Amino acid sequence: xxxxxxxxxxxxxxxxxxxxxxxxxxxxxxxxxxxxxxxxxxxxxxxxxxxxxxxxxxxxxxxxxxxxxxxxxxxxxxxxxxxxxxxxxxxxxxxxxxxxxxxxxxxxxxxxxxxxxxxxxxxxxxxxxxxxxxxxxxxxxxxxxxxxxxxxxxxxxxxxxxxxxxxxxxxxxxxxxxxxxxxxxxxxxxxxxxxxxxxxxxxxxxxxxxxxxxxxxxxxxxxxxxxxxxxxxxxxxxxxxxxxxxxxxxxxxxxxxxxxxxxxxxxxxxxxxxxxxxxxxxxxxxxxxxxxxxxxxxxxxxxxxxxxxxxxxxxxxxxxxxxx
Amino acid sequence: xxxxxxxxxxxxxxxxxxxxxxxxxxxxxxxxxxxxxxxxxxxxxxxxxxxxxxxxxxxxxxxxxxxxxxxxxxxxxxxxxxxxxxxxxxxxxxxxxxxxxxxxxxxxxxxxxxxxxxxxxxxxxxxxxxxxxxxxxxxxxxxxxxxxxxxxxxxxxxxxxxxxxxxxxxxxxxxxxxxxxxxxxxxxxxxxxxxxxxxxxxxxxxxxxxxxxxxxxxxxxxxxxxxxxxxxxxxxxxxxxxxxxxxxxxxxxxxxxxxxxxxxxxxxxxxxxxxxxxxxxxxxxxxxxxxxxxxxxxxxxxxxxxxxxxxxxxxxxxxxxxxxxxx
Numbered sequence: 340x341x342x343x344x345x346x347x348x349x350x351x352x353x354x355x356x357x358x359x360x361x362x363x364x365x366x367x368x369x370x371x372x373x374x375x376x377x378x379x380x381x382x383x384x385x386x387x388x389x390x391x392x393x394x395x396x397x398x399x400x401x402x403x404x405x406x407x408x409x410x411x412x413x414x415x416x417x418x419x420x421x422x423x424x425x426x427x428x429x430x431x432x433x434x435x436x437x438x439x440x441x442x443x444x445x446x447x448x449x450x451x452x453x454x455x456x457x458x459x460x461x462x463x464x465x466x467x468x469x470x471x472x473x474x475x476x477x478x479x480x481x482x483x484x485x486x487x488x489x490x491x492x493x494x495x496x497x498x499x500x501x502x503x504x505x506x507x508x509x510x511x512x513x514x515x516x517x518x519x520x521x522x523x524x525x526x527x528x529x530x531x532x533x534x535x536x537x538x539x540x541x542x543x544x545x546x547x548x549x550x551x552x553x554x555x556x557x558x559x560x561x562x563x564x565x566x567x568x569x570x571x572x573x574x575x576x577x578x579x580x581x582x583x584x585x586x587x588x589x590x591x592x593x594x595x596x597x598x599x600x601x602x603x604x605x606x607x608x609x610x611x612x613x614x615x616x617x618x619x620x621x622x623x624x625x626x627x628x629x630x631x632x633x634x635x636x637x638x639x640x641x642x643x644x645x646x647x648x649x650x651x652x653x654x655x656x657x658x659x660x661x662x663x
Numbered sequence: 664x665x666x667x668x669x670x671x672x673x674x675x676x677x678x679x680x681x682x683x684x685x686x687x688x689x690x691x692x693x694x695x696x697x698x699x700x701x702x703x704x705x706x707x708x709x710x711x712x713x714x715x716x717x718x719x720x721x722x723x724x725x726x727x728x729x730x731x732x733x734x735x736x737x738x739x740x741x742x743x744x745x746x747x748x749x750x751x752x753x754x755x756x757x758x759x760x761x762x763x764x765x766x767x768x769x770x771x772x773x774x775x776x777x778x779x780x781x782x783x784x785x786x787x788x789x790x791x792x793x794x795x796x797x798x799x800x801x802x803x804x805x806x807x808x809x810x811x812x813x814x815x816x817x818x819x820x821x822x823x824x825x826x827x828x829x830x831x832x833x834x835x836x837x838x839x840x841x842x843x844x845x846x847x848x849x850x851x852x853x854x855x856x857x858x859x860x861x862x863x864x865x866x867x868x869x870x871x872x873x874x875x876x877x878x879x880x881x882x883x884x885x886x887x888x889x890x891x892x893x894x895x896x897x898x899x900x901x902x903x904x905x906x907x908x909x910x911x912x913x914x915x916x917x918x919x920x921x922x923x924x925x926x927x928x929x930x931x932x933x934x935x936x937x938x939x940x941x942x943x944x945x946x947x948x949x950x951x952x953x954x955x956x957x958x959x960x961x962x963x964x965x966x967x968x969x970x971x972x973x974x975x976x977x978x979x980x981x982x983x984x985x986x987x988x989x990x
Binding site: 369391395402405411431440445449480507663 | 753756757766784786790813824838979981987
């Protein structure tokens with residue numbers, strides 16, 4: 340892309356830009372969350388009427404529900420839940436109301452609300468600040484879930500979420516905040532929800548990457564290339580709905596699959612992806628599906644214990660080699 | 664609307680709720696209804712008194728005891744009854760049922776079977792009205808059980824700090840299912856909980872239509888004028904069990920208490936007597952009673968004649984645009 344239409348920025352700045360653009364574009368977009376008044380005073384939201392920026396008390400259950408009532412009655416709220424673990428306090432209204440009110444009312448209402456949650460890890464924050472809660476929400480019909488892994492997707496998927504007429508959970512990866520790349524400046528640039536991206540073409544093995552695993556998956560593919568193994572890297576980008584076609588396409592191409600995901604193993608995103616491959620693509624497989632995921636232990640504080648638990652370039656590459 | 668017209672409409676709506684609930688009970692006996700049904704009989708004055716103080720475009724949320732709320736707000740009965748029978752013509756196309764009679768045409772934004780679930784929704788609708796600059800208000804019905812949920816406290820606090828146009832309306836019927844409020848409330852008056860959040864709280868006789876109507880009018884005026892939220896506690900009573908036909912092994916309230924309410928504190932009988940005092944003719948009231956009965960009978964006939972929901976339609980309306988759903 341040429342320089343006039345893009346600007347080099349971080350993942351975190353891309354999220355902020357998406358929010359500012361959508362608030363400027365549409366008067367019905369509001370933001371609600373904790374500690375945001377300071378950012379508003381600092382101009383982080385641009386020249387926006389203060390009544391659209393609600394710095395809330397620490398009442399995640401309450402304001403997550405209020406956002407739903409506001410969405411039903413004509414607004415497009417963005418709820419900034421900050422650290423992803425806090426979504427558990429908000430999960431009752433997200434699950435029991437937002438996800439199913441369209442359905443339960445026979446389509447009388449729409450619920451265009453966006454919930455942002457930032458997933459932290461590798462920073463010694465221990466088990467109450469280090470979760471990746473998206474798998475349990477994949478079990479909730481009526482939601483949409485996006486997991487941007489690049490600055491461009493951070494902007495494009497958050498904007499798509501805000502414009503979407505359904506409740507969308509945006510799980511952002513704190514590890515990627517400082518990653519930079521040229522990001523489109525077109526205020527109408529959006530990344531469609533439900534479409535995976537092939538980040539690297541390959542013939543021998545597919546690495547299906549979930550959320551923030553992408554940099555490790557790409558690094559693993561580079562390392563594998565030195566061994567003469569051609570790895571394809573697919574970034575799912577959306578977890579609900581899953582891009583089943585993209586998953587089966589890459590399996591058809593390589594017949595070998597490694598799924599890389601920071602979430603815990605049991606009933607994780609990787610488990611559902613593996614099940615789809617086994618149900619619909621079993622005949623395409625040359626080897627069993629491999630998962631590279633976080634083991635089922637609470638995330639420990641100590642760096643020495645925390646780091647080895649997560650998928651890495653090496654563990655992903657080694658899993659791929661084991662299939663050759 | 665003149666006071667005369669308000670009285671007439673209120674009497675009709677209270678009777679519609681009463682006959683509607685009686686018809687639902689009869690359908691349950693016939694075996695025509697699946698799931699749990701929670702009757703509003705005994706609570707009609709609280710519901711209608713609150714709703715009559717609202718405009719049609721004001722928002723309302725409610726509870727699992729959901730039949731009375733839309734009727735009180737003026738909804739047509741056919742779609743409500745068809746919903747209870749799970750028919751395709753139901754107001755929620757057979758996806759909600761008895762606990763979720765939501766009719767957006769009268770401002771309803773949801774009837775929640777999660778206790779306290781409707782409170783934050785209505786508070787959010789009030790926020791929406793404030794941000795959009797309309798003069799709409801939101802009223803949320805909840806029971807005495809819901810005031811022990813976090814959503815109640817968080818919503819009252821946020822409504823207070825942001826002066827949101829919302830009326831928190833507690834139908835305190837004294838029992839959360841089979842648990843007496845006296846055993847779960849640290850102090851007996853729900854309305855006093857407003858003090859903790861800096862908004863006015865008032866207790867009103869929920870069996871007295873006039874009292875509920877005038878207190879709610881005050882709260883609505885205050886909300887519309889930018890004065891912020893009010894908590895209203897209407898002391899009321901449910902005549903039936905927690906849900907219709909529920910078998911209770913043991914007793915949580917005395918037979919005498921129930922009988923006393925039915926004979927001395929029936930909100931419709933009390934209101935009828937007052938209407939006669941105000942000069943309405945017996946014939947006028949009998950006509951209204953007949954009208955309510957006719958509307959409910961027509962709704963039952965409509966519901967019974969309506970087609971059942973198509974099993975395939977279970978896959979519709981999950982999202983705004985259809986996305987593939989694996990089977």
